[in-house]
Amino acid sequence: MLGLKLYMAQRLSAMVMIPLTLGHIAVMIYAIQGGLSAAEILGRTKGSVLWFLYYGLFVLSVSLHASIGLRVIVHETLGLKGRALEIFMWLSGLLLLAMGLRALVAVTL
Amino acid sequence: MIRPHRSHPLWIAYLLHRLSGLGLALFLPVHFHVLAFALNQPERLDGFLRFADNPLVKLAEFGLVFLLAVHVFGGLRLLALEFLPWSPRQKTLAASAVAAAFLVAGTFFLQAV
Amino acid sequence: MTTIERHDTDILILGTGGAGMFAALHALQSAPAGTKVTIAVKGLIGKCGCTRMVQGGYNVALGHGDTVERHFMDTINGGKWLPNQDMAWRLCEQAVVRVRELENEIGCFFDRNADGTLHHKAFAGQTADRTVHKGDLTGIEIINRLMEQVLSRPVEKLQEHRAIGLIPTKDGSALAGVLMIDMRTGRFRFVRAKTVLMATGGGPTMYKYHTPSGDKTMDGLAMALRAGLPLRDMEMVQFHPTGLLAGDHTKMTGTVLEEGLRGAGGQLLNGAERRFMFDYDARGERATRDVVSRGIYAEMQKSNTSSNGGVYIKMSHLGPEMVRQKFSGMVKRCADSGFDLAGGLVEVVPTAHYFMGGVVVDTDTRTEMEGLYVAGEDAGGAHGSNRLGGNGVANSTVYGGVAGDVMGMDIRRMGALRDPDENVLDAEIARACQPLGHKPANIQDLRHRLQEAMWEDVGVIRTGRGMRRGIDRVAQISDELAVSGVASSNLAFNLTWHDWLNLRSLCDISEVIAEAGLARENSRGAHYREDFPEQGDLDSSYFTVARQRGGDIEVSREPVQFTIVRPGETILPAGEPETLVEAS
Amino acid sequence: MQEMDVSVWRGDANGGGLEHFKVPARDSQTILDVVAWIQQHADPTLSYRYACRVGMCGSCAMMVNGVPRWTCRTHVKTVLKDNAITIAPLRNLPVIKDLAADMDPFFDKWVAAGGVHHPTRTRDEPIEILDPKTPERVETDTGIECINCSVCYAACDTVSNNVDFLGPAALQRAWTLYLDPKDADPNAILDAVSGKGGCHNCHSQGSCTLHCPNGLNPMKAIAGLKRATVSSFFKGGR
Ligand SMILES: Cc1cc2nc3c(=O)[nH]c(=O)nc-3n(C[C@H](O)[C@H](O)[C@H](O)COP(=O)(O)OP(=O)(O)OC[C@H]3O[C@@H](n4cnc5c(N)ncnc54)[C@H](O)[C@@H]3O)c2cc1C
Ligand code: HEM
Ligand code: SF4
Ligand code: F3S
Numbered sequence A: 001m002l003g004l005k006l007y008m009a010q011r012l013s014a015m016v017m018i019p020l021t022l023g024h025i026a027v028m029i030y031a032i033q034g035g036l037s038a039a040e041i042l043g044r045t046k047g048s049v050l051w052f053l054y055y056g057l058f059v060l061s062v063s064l065h066a067s068i069g070l071r072v073i074v075h076e077t078l079g080l081k082g083r084a085l086e087i088f089m090w091l092s093g094l095l096l097l098a099m100g101l102r103a104l105v106a107v108t109l
Numbered sequence B: 001m002i003r004p005h006r007s008h009p010l011w012i013a014y015l016l017h018r019l020s021g022l023g024l025a026l027f028l029p030v031h032f033h034v035l036a037f038a039l040n041q042p043e044r045l046d047g048f049l050r051f052a053d054n055p056l057v058k059l060a061e062f063g064l065v066f067l068l069a070v071h072v073f074g075g076l077r078l079l080a081l082e083f084l085p086w087s088p089r090q091k092t093l094a095a096s097a098v099a100a101a102f103l104v105a106g107t108f109f110l111q112a113v
Numbered sequence C: 001m002t003t004i005e006r007h008d009t010d011i012l013i014l015g016t017g018g019a020g021m022f023a024a025l026h027a028l029q030s031a032p033a034g035t036k037v038t039i040a041v042k043g044l045i046g047k048c049g050c051t052r053m054v055q056g057g058y059n060v061a062l063g064h065g066d067t068v069e070r071h072f073m074d075t076i077n078g079g080k081w082l083p084n085q086d087m088a089w090r091l092c093e094q095a096v097v098r099v100r101e102l103e104n105e106i107g108c109f110f111d112r113n114a115d116g117t118l119h120h121k122a123f124a125g126q127t128a129d130r131t132v133h134k135g136d137l138t139g140i141e142i143i144n145r146l147m148e149q150v151l152s153r154p155v156e157k158l159q160e161h162r163a164i165g166l167i168p169t170k171d172g173s174a175l176a177g178v179l180m181i182d183m184r185t186g187r188f189r190f191v192r193a194k195t196v197l198m199a200t201g202g203g204p205t206m207y208k209y210h211t212p213s214g215d216k217t218m219d220g221l222a223m224a225l226r227a228g229l230p231l232r233d234m235e236m237v238q239f240h241p242t243g244l245l246a247g248d249h250t251k252m253t254g255t256v257l258e259e260g261l262r263g264a265g266g267q268l269l270n271g272a273e274r275r276f277m278f279d280y281d282a283r284g285e286r287a288t289r290d291v292v293s294r295g296i297y298a299e300m301q302k303s304n305t306s307s308n309g310g311v312y313i314k315m316s317h318l319g320p321e322m323v324r325q326k327f328s329g330m331v332k333r334c335a336d337s338g339f340d341l342a343g344g345l346v347e348v349v350p351t352a353h354y355f356m357g358g359v360v361v362d363t364d365t366r367t368e369m370e371g372l373y374v375a376g377e378d379a380g381g382a383h384g385s386n387r388l389g390g391n392g393v394a395n396s397t398v399y400g401g402v403a404g405d406v407m408g409m410d411i412r413r414m415g416a417l418r419d420p421d422e423n424v425l426d427a428e429i430a431r432a433c434q435p436l437g438h439k440p441a442n443i444q445d446l447r448h449r450l451q452e453a454m455w456e457d458v459g460v461i462r463t464g465r466g467m468r469r470g471i472d473r474v475a476q477i478s479d480e481l482a483v484s485g486v487a488s489s490n491l492a493f494n495l496t497w498h499d500w501l502n503l504r505s506l507c508d509i510s511e512v513i514a515e516a517g518l519a520r521e522n523s524r525g526a527h528y529r530e531d532f533p534e535q536g537d538l539d540s541s542y543f544t545v546a547r548q549r550g551g552d553i554e555v556s557r558e559p560v561q562f563t564i565v566r567p568g569e570t571i572l573p574a575g576e577p578e579t580l581v582e583a584s
Numbered sequence D: 001m002q003e004m005d006v007s008v009w010r011g012d013a014n015g016g017g018l019e020h021f022k023v024p025a026r027d028s029q030t031i032l033d034v035v036a037w038i039q040q041h042a043d044p045t046l047s048y049r050y051a052c053r054v055g056m057c058g059s060c061a062m063m064v065n066g067v068p069r070w071t072c073r074t075h076v077k078t079v080l081k082d083n084a085i086t087i088a089p090l091r092n093l094p095v096i097k098d099l100a101a102d103m104d105p106f107f108d109k110w111v112a113a114g115g116v117h118h119p120t121r122t123r124d125e126p127i128e129i130l131d132p133k134t135p136e137r138v139e140t141d142t143g144i145e146c147i148n149c150s151v152c153y154a155a156c157d158t159v160s161n162n163v164d165f166l167g168p169a170a171l172q173r174a175w176t177l178y179l180d181p182k183d184a185d186p187n188a189i190l191d192a193v194s195g196k197g198g199c200h201n202c203h204s205q206g207s208c209t210l211h212c213p214n215g216l217n218p219m220k221a222i223a224g225l226k227r228a229t230v231s232s233f234f235k236g237g238r
């Protein structure tokens, strides 16, 4: 159920996310250690092009990566296939993308 | 569920990777949703973050970071297996990935309490 | 109760060893477009038969100064002047083409020297290094590659279809088709074909100790015998000296421990743990297969045996580490059945390995019966009284290919499919159903008894008296078999029914082996008679031809035609050295 | 004489269940011997398959205590637990009857994975001079001695979960063929293993490699194919 193209998309997006997620965990550890409040965090992220690009890239990658991952799981455990499977993948990807973008806007704009 | 032919480190690593990936995929929309409060209801976000001081919630958060760490290091292992020259020490790598996940998530947890 | 499904094809091939698979591929190449090729096999395609079990390798004159002439002379000398010389010649000549075909078209990769040329190893009894191989699993490489080719082509597959009868036309002039049992359902199927290749691979598994795969039980030769075809060299059973001995209850018993063990310096010890081979031959353990087999058999007759009744092979004096490294496959195999080959003693016994006898064919694989072709171990003539190590797989692949070519050509001059003699068809069905009407009995016990009888009375060392006794014992078992039943409630995949049919074929051919053995009053190659130990006059060499007339086996002697070379002569150019193999 | 408790799966495509037998224990005894003993002495209708009895033909694989194994080379001692053994037909394949599985899907996929040589020469040409020590050849040698026993295929959960997945053995064969300098069409092989059941569906569960009785490493071969398809993706924009 996974051809070369989807495989490439999933692996490339995973590679992109490696530094992003590791960075994110590091930031969170730092933030918690510093006892930052939400307002303080937002103060640093809002209006920052850098953070916008950082989390924007993450949202794009994760939508791609997770929707393909879910597609695999759903096919292998529930036996969904054909069009239904395509639709499922696209819907889950778009849902993640929409919700991710909404959060992105809230946090960085 | 774990039948005899599956009881070996690489299969367990596969299972962990799948469960962590699935867990993340289910949690991430929730996380995004909470963050989106920052847009129109900053006070609810703050309330949420205060709520997050609750030890139970801390544990849940630790769980999520743990999932992420397990998945990331497991993913790194898989990418190495698939794209780097072959190493016969796959079991060691799988174990190291889990160890690294514990290390990172543990650090997070210690910082958080 | 007997519904019979009818089925038509153009070219039908029985068996998927080297012979059957090459025949299928060549038939597809040579037959006119649109010809239907069907392959029927007792097991799964490519997964049964002995070609897959080839370890040593494939004889071919392709290097080291070797020539087809030299390969031919070794084959004739090895066969003690009994081979059909034209068949032996074609074997040696075409082996060159076949190995190139295997490498270049089929996709095999045989081991190379450091400079990239083919590696040839020396097999005992040959005067050149000529055996190409892939490690010591040559058969797997050959059959897997052939299997891929066959599976990916439009060949009709009848797997787990066991041929049980060759059905002639009403006037008996030609073959109409083959009766089979679809083993999975237990139903009969009659397949008509214009040409049929029989490549079911003989298999002397009527001996207590034997190497061939379990599916080989002389079905082909038994069918040919019933169809009235002449069988030659039927007394010639090749024994391998070192079969594993682990008791009657395990199928591991009889399987080959490779020749190389003795070559590397392995020692054979009798029950008293004393070396004995030098009592029989100056070369000790390194003597040829037949000599070593006889040495062990003689030691066994003197009751100087190991606990299970054989002798021991010892490797440990060569250093267990070295043995583990050099013979890792063998060491592992022994370990799987609980023996320590590298460090301890392993019990061995001579084991029936290959059957030189077979249907009389011409060099184009044609038989007396129009429409029937025979190749591989089922065909007699190429090896005479002894087969060189490495000539078995050469023979099956060469003549399988020839059969494919010839059938593809012959089919052009054949008109419609032939109609079978329904009486023969009914009789064959009745024969197969015979046990279903009797009270169930233990077929395995009968098989053991047959194997004991053949081993003791028609085995490695024979006498007239022994063989006559053997014939009586076989007849007795045969009679008991006739009234031994098989529970018939469910015939689908009913192995016990097939055990019965296997034993039927084995009994029929055992009798022929013993009769042919009686008819040969000298000792040649694999056939050794204590009462006639001399090889006899070479110039008046004869081969035996057996056929069934009425209920009886008639054996005649026919003079060998020295069409290419006479005893005492050679076709090698003057001044050629006797051997190209460096003495080690 | 000491006896063992042996449970054997009986049935056919329509279903079935375990039946129990007492089998005498012997010194040198393989699982295949146990099965044969039952057929020869206890229940003549028991169906199973074997041919070579020495680990060369790959006809005799079954599930032994839930693990796929070649039965002719599995000594009873190595698997006996509490004096009991459970034997069932090979997993992931349709059952024909009792312990005999239908291996056709396994071989269909072998062919579908492109596992057949594309010639560059004919039988009338000399055999190619080839260095046996190139990295490609050395790698091929580690994967070529497959006996197509389907043990890896039975061990792999991706095979059970994804009907299209070509499976470890077929993909390993494709890999050895891809490495073969004699093969005329390596790209056809990459295409064949890049479809919806191709190498990219393997999750590196590693059960194939763990259970292969011949010590082959299909997991590694599949990783090789993944790498080869990816680099051809970047190079050729396939
Ligand atoms: C352990 C071992 C090692 C050997 N090593 C070597 C070696 O190193 N070099 C060498 O040259 N030779 C070797 N030989 C001999 C060689 O394997 C055979 O000579 C050769 O392979 C025979 O090929 P074949 O095609 O005639 O028969 P096989 O390969 O035996 O094939 C016979 C086929 O016919 C099928 N069949 C049988 N009965 C029926 C039936 N009733 N209906 C339908 N199908 C049927 C079988 O299932 C099988 O598919 C060895 C043999 C053995 C047993
Ligand atoms: C940051 C780094 C990440 C890396 C390196 C990574 C790597 C991978 C890899 C290599 C796979 C393929 C596994 C396989 O086919 O067996 C995979 C699957 C998956 N990933 Fe990730 N991933 C990452 C982040 C994420 C995130 C953040 C999510 C969730 C939102 C996620 C969800 C999934 C899912 C659901 C699967 C499918 C699991 C399966 O098929 O078993 N991944 N990941
Ligand atoms: S790779 Fe191993 S387990 Fe798989 S079919 Fe080949 S020999 Fe059997
Ligand atoms: S077990 Fe299956 S998932 Fe891949 S590594 Fe082997 S093929």
Ligand code: FES
Pocket: D050, D051, D052, D053, D054, D055, D056, D057, D058, D059, D060, D061, D070, D071, D072, D073
């Ligand atoms: S019977 Fe051939 S591998 Fe077991």
